[in-house]
Amino acid sequence: MSLSYTVRESFSGFRRTKISSTLSIITVCVALLLLGLFAVISIHTERFIEQLRNQVEVEAFLVEPVSSITVDSLAQIITSFPEVDSVVYVSKSHAAEIFKKEFGEDILTILDFNPLPPSFKVYLKPPYKTAVRVEACVTRLRGVDGIEDVVYRKAMLEVIDQRMATVHNITLGLGVLVGLSAIILVSNTIRLAIYAKRKLIKTMELVGATRMFIRLPFLLEGIWQGIIGGGIAGGLLYLLVTYGVKFFSAELAGFVSMDSMFFVGVAAAGGLLGFVGSVISVIRFIRPRTG
Numbered sequence: 001m002s003l004s005y006t007v008r009e010s011f012s013g014f015r016r017t018k019i020s021s022t023l024s025i026i027t028v029c030v031a032l033l034l035l036g037l038f039a040v041i042s043i044h045t046e047r048f049i050e051q052l053r054n055q056v057e058v059e060a061f062l063v064e065p066v067s068s069i070t071v072d073s074l075a076q077i078i079t080s081f082p083e084v085d086s087v088v089y090v091s092k093s094h095a096a097e098i099f100k101k102e103f104g105e106d107i108l109t110i111l112d113f114n115p116l117p118p119s120f121k122v123y124l125k126p127p128y129k130t131a132v133r134v135e136a137c138v139t140r141l142r143g144v145d146g147i148e149d150v151v152y153r154k155a156m157l158e159v160i161d162q163r164m165a166t167v168h169n170i171t172l173g174l175g176v177l178v179g180l181s182a183i184i185l186v187s188n189t190i191r192l193a194i195y196a197k198r199k200l201i202k203t204m205e206l207v208g209a210t211r212m213f214i215r216l217p218f219l220l221e222g223i224w225q226g227i228i229g230g231g232i233a234g235g236l237l238y239l240l241v242t243y244g245v246k247f248f249s250a251e252l253a254g255f256v257s258m259d260s261m262f263f264v265g266v267a268a269a270g271g272l273l274g275f276v277g278s279v280i281s282v283i284r285f286i287r288p289r290t291g
Contacts, residue, residue, distance in 0.1 A: 028229025083128035186277025222278025230270015
């Protein structure tokens with residue numbers, strides 16, 4: 001099989017079906033541009049939510065009075081939990097300092113005594129910072145002797161989990177919809193190219209050309225369409241992410257960033273869409289000879 005012939009024939013389809021080829025490229029471009037935008041939004045939403053998760057603290061209040069031996073013992077027990085990353089002991093005096101820093105008032109001047117209990121700030125490992133897993137950890141902490149109560153921002157975590165699920169579902173649904181649209185249009189374009197060459201294909205079959213020899217130019221044509229559309233989408237996304245966000249705010253420009261391989265991946269995804277679309281057509285419309 002001549003490689004130069006295969007490549008040349010794959011480009012000849014663009015001349016025969018200019019309108020449909022252009023439409024396929026535009027569809028792939030728009031589809032991947034939408035998918036890319038939602039991917040950027042989804043990735044940065046996850047980053048923002050991870051920052052929110054990191055601000056969620058689990059605080060375990062201790063039964064008073066508390067000795068240094070008890071503190072060390074409880075710290076060992078808590079850090080032995082598989083979901084716990086680290087613990088920080090907050091004494092009564094330290095709790096009073098935190099109160100003064102946050103509220104601008106000295107608790108001792110208000111009440112003449114310090115009612116704030118000693119506690120542990122419990123920091124969890126990243127995989128365990130979901131509402132369900134945090135609640136499971138809190139339940140275990142409440143069962144430890146020497147711990148009086150455990151508090152954390154339960155409502156906030158539940159809202160975070162719900163919003164993340166919504167973002168994932170929207171991104172997945174949109175991805176399936178626009179991806180299928182691009183595949184169908186590329187498939188139809190390749191079908192038109194096959195129809196335009198139907199006489200040539202028939203002649204090639206009569207002289208004994210292999211099925212792969214006939215099919216390969218159409219497969220390459222679909223891949224070219226996808227790569228061109230994906231490349232344009234990747235370039236537009238790069239300009240938008242790199243320069244477009246600067247028109248909104250400096251803070252947003254500093255927060256939004258994507259690795260260069262993301263944009264290369266958009267172009268590669270275009271090639272994949274084009275390949276799948278062309279495979280559907282060549283299998284359907286260039287059948288193996290029988291008899």
